[in-house]
Amino acid sequence: MENVVCAEPSTMPVCYDFLETQEVQYVRDFNKVGGRADIVALTIGKDAAIGKPLNDTERRFYETAAQNLPRPLHEFIPQYRGVVFIHDGKIRRTDKEGAPKEKKKDACYLVLEDITFKFSRPSILDLKMGTRQYSDTMNSDKIARKKQRTLETTSHTMGLRLAAVKSYNCNESNGFYKLHKLEGRALNQRGIYDAFRQYFTDGLNSQYQVIRQFLSKIRTLIELTQKVHLRLYCCSLLLVYESDSSLPAKTDIRIIDFAEFQKEGEDGKTYDEPDAGFLLGLRTLAGILESMLEKRPHTNSINAG
Secondary structure: OOEEEEOOOOOOOOOOOOOOOOEEEEEOOOOOOOOOOOOEEEEEOOEEEEEEEOOHHHHHHHHOHHHHOOHHHHHHOOOEEEEEEEEOOEEEOOOOOOOOOOOOHHHEEEEEEOOOOOOOOEEEEEEEEOOOOOOOOOOHHHHHHHHHHHHHOOHHHHOEEEEEEEEEOOOOOOOEEEEOHHHHHHOOHHHHHHHHHHHOEOOOOEOHHHHHHHHHHHHHHHHHHOOOOOEOOOOEEEEEEEOOOOOOOOEEEEEEOOOOOEOEOOOOOEOOOOOHHHHHHHHHHHHHHHHHHHOOOOOOOOOOO
8 A cells, every 4th residue: 555644734623633644545445426536545544534636725625714614513524634645655745835845736635534434334425515506716618517507407496416326225236226416417306306215215214213313413504504604616515324224323414525615705805694505405405304204104114213
């Protein structure tokens, strides 16, 4: 395995506390359902993390903007563990700007916790959130494409669209229910509801206890997000639950992908209200979960909760 060393971690409250000299190694397998193809999986001692190609805006979110978020909201954001530089298997330190001197920046990675690591059989759903999928810094052609995609998908009306799903289901030929981003873009509102029903079943039972746990967390997230005066453009929401029926019900939910977040508009003024499009997506999700619980059949099963 190739060894790398973490740069000095940020002092922000959500930073993972580990020694600067902690050994970090590549690992081959991790639970990935969507997003970038160039994300790498890492181990830090006995723990696990992911490495995302360094993006200055996303790093700025974790190291500055996130420090001003309500403390309880930190539980809904991946723990930030610093920056590593990987080059030909050699150890490199990063400077304060993130890139080693005279080295290519694309070898630098943001290191974030792998939230699926604590699950035995994680079922994962990735939602692209909000009604706006571009920041002011994008070029005009990309903004036009993003606007058109939003209008053509449930992002426009529901404030969310499915980006990817991978959940355990014994009725599927390979043991998983899967959906990729192009299939997610093609779904209408009815299709979104159907996909959620598929996500929350193992092929035998619907996971109502899991749904209740998620609903409680989403309601908390709505309350907290209303206090955040940022624009969470292009952010995603990652849902994970434990599919091993021999283990207690467990869920996790995180906001991820902050490469296009904004704390001020084109006029340079900071926002004085929350991101309405992101909140619409959260409220839509809460409504979907509430509807699933209301339509729950009166049956007794070990997973009904």
